[in-house]
Amino acid sequence: MTKATVPPSKHPPAPDPLLPPKSTRDVGGAHFFPRMLSVILTPMLIATLLVVAVLIGISFESGTKFIWKSAVWLSQQQLSGELTGGTLTQGARLKNVVYRDATQQFLVDKIDASWQLTFSPLKFSVSHLHFGTVEAWTKPKPSEPMTLPTDLTLPLALSLENITLDKLVMRQGRNTTELRNLVLHGQSDRIQHKLVVERLDSAFGSVNATLHLQGEAPFAISGGAELQSAYAQEKYQIDAKVSGTLSALNLAINGNGNGNKLCAIANIAATPFAPIPFQRIQLSASHLNPKLFSPGAPFADMNIQADLVPISSLLTTNPADNKVTHNVDLSTLAVSGPLHITNAIPGGIDKDRLPLISAHAELRLDAKNQQLSSLQIKLVNNGTISGAGEYYIGGKEKNVSKFNLEVAGLDLHALHGQLQPTQLRGPVKLTLTPDTQEITLKLADKNFLAKLEAVLDPKKITLRLLQLTTGSALLETSGNIIRVGEMAFSLKGKLRNVDPALWLKIAYPDGTTSNKSDTVSKPASTYINMDINAVGKLTPALALKLKFNVLDSVYANLPMTGNGNINILGKRLLPSDAHLSMAGNNIQLNGSFGASGDRLNINIDAAQLQRPGFGLSGALHLDGQVTGSMQRPTLKASYSAKKLAFGSYQIDSLSGLADIQTDLSAKLSAAANRLQLSIEARGYHSPGIALTKLNANLGGTFDSHALYLESVGNVREKSLALTLAAQGKLIDSATGYGWQGTLSALKNQGVPRIVLETPLLISVAADKVVLGATRLMISDAVIDLKSLKIDHDRIQSAGAINGLKVNTILELIHVFTGNIPSLKTNLILDSSWNLGLSDIASGFFEIKRRSGDLRINAGHGDTALGLSELHLRTDLQGTQVNLNAALVAARIGSANAQVQLGLIHMGNRLTIANNAALSGTIKASVPQLKTVGRLIGPQVGLDGSLTMDLRLAGKLAQPTFSGAVNGDNLALTLYDQGIKLRNGIAHITLEKNIIALQKLEFQGGNGTLSTSGKVQLGNTNPDLTATIVADRLQLFASPDR
Template sequence: MINPSADNQVSGSRPRRFRWLAGLVSLMLICILLAGYWFVNSQSGLQWTFSVVHRLSSGAIHFAGVQGTLHDLRIENIHFSGDEFELQGQNIRIVWNPGKLFYKQIAIDQLIAETLRIHHLASAEDTPRGTLPESLNLPLALSIHALTIDSMYLTTVENKNAEPIITNLALALESDGHTHQLKSLNFYTPWGSVTASAEFNGSSPFDLSAQIDLSGVDSWGDAQMVITGSLERMKIQASMVQSTSVGDLQLQLHPFADNPVAQLDANIEQLNPASFIAAAPQASLSLSAHFAQNNSGQLEGKVRIKNHEAAPYDAGGLPLSLFSTQAWITSESLKLQDIDVQMDGDGLLRGDLIWLWNERSGSADIWVERLNPHHIDSRLQAAQVSGKIQWSGNAQAQSARIHLQDKSVNLAAVIARSGENVALEQLNLQRNQSQFTGRGKLALGHEQLFELSGQLTNFNIADFVRTADSKLNVALYLSGQLSPHVSGALKYTIQNSRLAKFPVSGSGEIAFNGLSAFDGKAELKAGSNHLVAQGSMGAKGNAFHLHLKAPDLAQLGFGLAGDLQANVNLTGSFDAPDLDLKLASTRLYLPDNRSVSGVTVDANLHNEAISLEASIEHYDAHEKIAIKKLMIDTQGKISNHILSVKAQINENITFRLAAAGGVSPKKTLQSLRWTGQFTEIATTGKMPVRLLSPAAFSVSAQSISLGQARFSISDGFANIDQLHWSPRDWKTQGDFSGIALLPGSQQVSNQSPLQLGGHWNFVSTQQLMGNLKIFQEQGDWYLPGEVPQPLGMKKLQLMVIAERGKLISEFNLFSQSIGSVTADLTMPIKQSDSSWSISRESALHGKVNVDINTFNWLNALLDGSTSAEGQIQAHVDIQGTLQQPDFSGTVSGSKLSVVLLDQGINLQQGTMTARFHQTDLKIDRLHFVTPHEVPPDKRLFGDFESDDMRGSLTITGDIGLAGNESRMNFTIHQLPLAHKAEYWVIASGSGEIRFQHRRLNVKGDLWADAGLLLQPPEGRPELAEDIVFVNAPEQPEQNLSLLLNMSLNLGERFHIRVAGLEGRLTGQLQMQSDENNKLKLNGTIAAQDTSFKAYGQNLSLKRGIVSFQGPLDDPELNILALRENLAVEAGVEIMGSVRYPRVKLISTPDVPDTEKLSWIVLGRKPDASGLDTSVLLAAAGSILGGQSGGGITEKISAALGVDEISFRQAGIGSSLTGQIGVVGKRLSSRAYLSYERGLTAATMGITKLTYNLTPKLTIVTQAGEDSAADLFYTIQFD
């Protein structure tokens, strides 16, 4: 029987038990959720998590400054310590999505680290060779959207303070666990910037592909590397392109094999070692290396290096011409056989070398053949030495033997090392009678004890170096120790010696202990020069004296000359010395063409009181005066003194400096530092500079610092906020404002000059970082002239930025009168010691844009007869290197015009398109249009039709901008060549112009479409021929050679109206010139439909031919002019040449010359009474008087029985005016009778009788228009 009550009891207790269990589970879930929330979203939970990580790693990982949440956490410092390295990260931020872990993904949005330091620990055991892994798959997918590290340091035990090796690293990575993709990797190093991408398969055989680009490297230029294959067998292809060199590399690697390099092929052309190391010699090397593994697993190949520009070391070159060898490389040894080194000249070095890596031992045997030292260094004497060089050794002992000789030279040396002892067992150098022998030893222990002895016997320096002859006999002994500081003893004797022609002697025995103690005596005599130094220093009461008397330093050679005297007295110790120094020189010549004169130095130091007075009259460098006067004065104590410097640079520039400060007397020499302040700094000149307030300054061997300083510069100011320098780094910061730039001394007071402002901030450590900005504040720039013209400057700015191993500059200019100019240029920079420089092989990247909208500014510089206008746009790309820049670009112009008033040229509506590369400017088209003006007489050109009443000029070709050849073609079409009152010409044609090496070659064909030559205006003011300019500037010599070959066709519309000649000219001329600029003309000009008007009469030109057959100034003449339609048609015929014309009168029918002349002038027979004589004589003189030989006037004079018939201008004070005719007859040797009459006035004239009483005394009587009697006394001046 079923008990219902029992069932109900059971069923009632079960729900209560499950409710309790459900409540417990719910409570646990709530706790877990609360813990998860606390873990994920609270800072305390995050810190607890990282403390657990720290404990689980047994302290290997340490976290400090943990903040934020798990989604966005910040850690000030992470430090990890391992067996081989330590890692430290600072200021790290991680933004990621932890929820992606449930999907087996790690998704990092940002991972930022300010600094990452990796410190490599020294390992006592060699790192075993790695093995190929089985798998590189990840258990989770990984995504890093952006990982950035500002600075990454790699340090070692030896170098704990290294500069950052990587900066500005940026990385993006994606992986599904099997395929890993490096989307991008960018970072900067001191050697350049790196960009990379890669893809890698995590499963065997681990296929991979990658590309790495390196740019901004001065030495290598731009390089690219492509990696393909797998992790087990990898192939690398690399190439580099520099401005002067190119190279490529192919490499096959087996990273996990005994010999990881399977094959190597490298080729580099035109490699310059100086591109890598500034102190390295210049060379142009071709390098090739080809290696492959042989059957024995050895890497076998050949290396060959050829120098295309071999030169001696002293010329900055590398004397090696060729190096080649056969090489075998394994993990155990390096073996070089058939070493072949060819030096510049015929010198050879041949041999073999072997090195065992594990045993650290090896040997080399080198045979030398015909080696000429002069080809190694041109300062050495020539020789032909041959012999052998041997070396062998291991980690404990090494030895080297050298034996070289020729007919007169012998060099033998033996060097051996055993443990910590190095011995120069033998050194013997001999040539002719010169001999040097020596021995020495050095202990490499703690104190580094050394000992050296040498002997010069009849040693002539000129046997080895190109210098004056000498004969030296010297014994030398030196011993001591190098650590903890250099100390020891020196003993020498010089006797029976000479230098050049001057005797040399001396002796000395000196003991020294670093720079803190000295004791002994040294003496040297060379010719008339004498040096004595004796005494001791280092303890209280010691005294040291030095006396130098050198009246003729040229006796010593070494590029010195002049005189020098010095006296030095030093007492006490080096820590607290007393010093008296006097030095003087009237003239001192130094090497490299430098000299100084008027040198005096007087210095004293006693009980910390210091006094210094020094002056120099002149300092010349390379025959130019660099300093005219220099004076230095210091007074006070070592710890507190005043320094004054005054210098006269030239006539207009002076420099003054005053400072107050001192040096702590208790410091050692190595740690001395001068600390004080500048109280005055001032210079005069075009931009005067003046220090406005004292500025703190300190200087030592390790650093230079300048505090805040304010300067007045050219009506403005400059502030130096910070300036600090040390051998490792330097930094400077400041600003300036109101600095005026003046274009010249001719300035008007109401002009506001251009004023500049700006600021700078630079920091140099491992990288140079900073910027400089210069900009226009106010004012304007004025072009020079009687009335200075402003350029309307609205913007002028220069910005220079240094970052990431590059120097980036930007320039902007905007002017209302010119236009705008923008430019930018990027140049890599490199560090040398503590300075930064731009390598000559640095790659340049830049561009320039020029937009000129007017040429009004140019017209202000030209004379009033010349003007230009238009717009020019230019774009320039800058590539190449600083040594060989590569310029290219385009130039375009519009609305161009050129007006030359004196030449009557008016070029308008010009357009231009051009392009250039390097020094070649190619004009694609330069086109001008020239409007025609109305001709002076339209009736002459009624049938002439021009194209739209305008002409054109078109130019194409190439222009050499740096002395290279220029070649241009020109075409003119109905171009007005001149528009003036004298002539009007419309011409067409084409030709070519070439220019190179100061030789101008012009050829072409021109023809006149229309032309008119007019009579030039009379009455122009001109200087008389007897006026001579005194102190006139010499005209520069013209070295231009003109080669001309032009043809000119006058056409059918070329008219002339000159001096009564009116008509039309035709013909063709060929103009040529030779290299001596001698012009020749060939061709003929003929007159057509031409008449000649003289004395109111028109003569018809029946024949008018001018023929040129060479010289320009002496053409042949064939001219016939007649007066027609009269009973007697008379005229003039001119034959011969311009220099020697033959003029005669002709008529039909033939009549006497006097009657011919009357028919020409009067149109009738001459009057029988002789009243026409004066008119006929005037006509004969003007028409016929210019010919050579017996002319018509002479015939008329002879026919009339007189001695003179002439025409001239009436003299000052004469009663006759204008042109007068003179008829004269000599009555005797002393008496002369003449009749003068005006040609244009109806007067009776004057009859004169001139009688010479003596050679100097003359009486003149006259009657007629003006009666008088005069007595003249003649005085002649040479």
């Protein structure tokens, strides 16, 4: 049965008459407040939950890790790294942090920070922030004008303490800058900023600096910096002071060093945000050596003078302080002045000298142009470069530079001794635009011609032509390198009738004539014809296809042949083949390397090494094979040589084997890492060394191998019969590879006699050395080493040396340096130590005389000092060194000293520095000056007695002396001059390096000589204020004087 359905009515149902009517006012009132409350509370609740979530996230380690992982995820692989601990509220610890984008990349191996944010007052405080090694890569960017900031205030106060960085490596293009050991602190109240660099080590030396900056316009700035460094025995220091504002800086720079010879002064009024970055430069430098600032630079003794002054009359200078008064429109400013450079010791580059004699030019700079005019450069052997140049800041040729130079009398042999003499002359033109750099050069003399045409633009480098010709000889190359994308390149070159001796000084052996009756040999003939073609790309991995073909050629009167195809892709050498035969010497290469199954064969058969004329002579033969991949390379080779010589180094015969198998993907201890090396040499000769035999064998695995060495001969005319044996293994530590093992045998039956009585445990790694206990005899001395541990800058050691003959040390100095000490002695010393040096110092080091004496030759035979006591003890306590020394010698007298020296913290270690605090006392007594006279020489006679009692204070580099020196019955005789003074009295006092001559009086004949006054110690030019009175003085003892 179906149910009937009633269709819905189109009209609303009628109200129920039994119910009260609904009030429209009650409908809104019943739900208005709940709805309003819901609207208000819901966002507040969500905000509260978010705040709570953030607080939990930043206050707990788990939350901080979640935030870090979220940041890494949101960075879309630009950021990576591991958060190892900490929170955002107290500080964090991270490692292996990497950030990279299209233009830059940063790698940080570790970050350790502790900080705190306070709200009353609002301040962010960093108690410590340590970075390990930071590596940065950035792509070069076109320089843009700097813009003066409008505000440098901070939103909150800042306190930075103990900010350190171990190492920073910055790479931009091919330029690399490395900084180390940064230590700094700073603070800011939002407006006043202060930064103090306590230490920063660079290639130029160690820097410290202080900077104060106002955060509101005009941004007042003040501060100073100091750079200290040294090269060899030459030290230098540069001090800089800055004042003014960011837009108008005053820089004062002073440099000195090199035994007070180096002196540099610079005053610069800089305007870094103006079209001209300075308003005035005054520079004066003398005895400037470029090698002080870069070890690879040549030696020079340069004087530089420059004085660029304003042309505009609106700019005035205060003569009292050389500071510029900045009341000029910088857009109309122009500065000009001369630049003079001279070099007192010019020379060839091969002699590590700078071939510059002098350079002079006039400079003019304004807001539109920068001009270099009247350029005159003098080079060694009468070479000159003259010309002018201009840089256009505005106008049609905006940002274009043009230089037109003229070269004359250029002698390449004077620049480098291995080049042939020339007298080149001709034009050199440089044109630099924002998009291109173009250089053209054409230099020639009666024998040589050199041409260069090249253009550099943002997309490629085009070498249109590089050509060298002399006579019929031609060397020519051209090509291009793309500077974007994969940096593809293509180069072509050819050599026609080229003899290297036309350009280089090569000593070919004389050729032989066909007629045996000729007594004069003909010069060796050489002409090389070759085609070279190279194509490839530089990124993302090197790809190179190099093809060369030697055409009809002769080298040193013998045929020269060869050709080859070399194919490189990334780290793999693809199947390649090359062979070259030159002057009876052959080299052949065939195969591939870099992948599993690859095999590269190398064969060298050089029976006439003297013929190429490179200073090497003799015969060399090598057969080798390199197989496998970069991860699992294997080398097997055998070699032999006869009558091998290079300069003063010669060897009669040399032979050996090499068999090295490695698996870089496995641990060092893997059995696949094996090595076997052997060397057998006979008749080795070099300056000071002559070995009849040298045998060495190293064999085993990386994890367990043995070394045996045997050598017989003479070193500095001292017999040598040395044997050495060691066993050990390579180790892989966090800081790199190292070696750990045992020195089981060390014996020399020659001079000095050396015997290792007990095996020595050795562990060596980067910045870490550990030696175990051992007993070593050198001649009659016994070295009893208990331990030695060097861990970065921390040192711990204990041991003793008994019966050490000082003469044995002098012999070793002679053996290793070739220098023959003039001192003669039979002195025997004993020594002991037990010390530690890290962030605090502890322990002692002591030396005592056991027996013997020192002998000095003053011109009339050896004279013994008559030593009866010699004692030196150093105690290390915390951050101080206490030194006690005593000396008693019959011919001199006695002396003792107690000195305290402060230790300075340098990074994580203590060291002795020039600013270390110094204190102590020195006392000495010379009862018989007559005996001291024999130590000076036969021309001098002394008599009387002398006592000294001094107090030390100040710094190690600038000590101050106070105390007294007294002498009685003094006498001085200069026999060769006939001068004699007697009955002398000396009463001298010192007070902080000021010597006061209280009484200094001598008798000469029937008269007297007396002196009184003061002398200032420690000055380059001591200030002497003295009165000398001679009363009836008879100075000369001889009647004929």
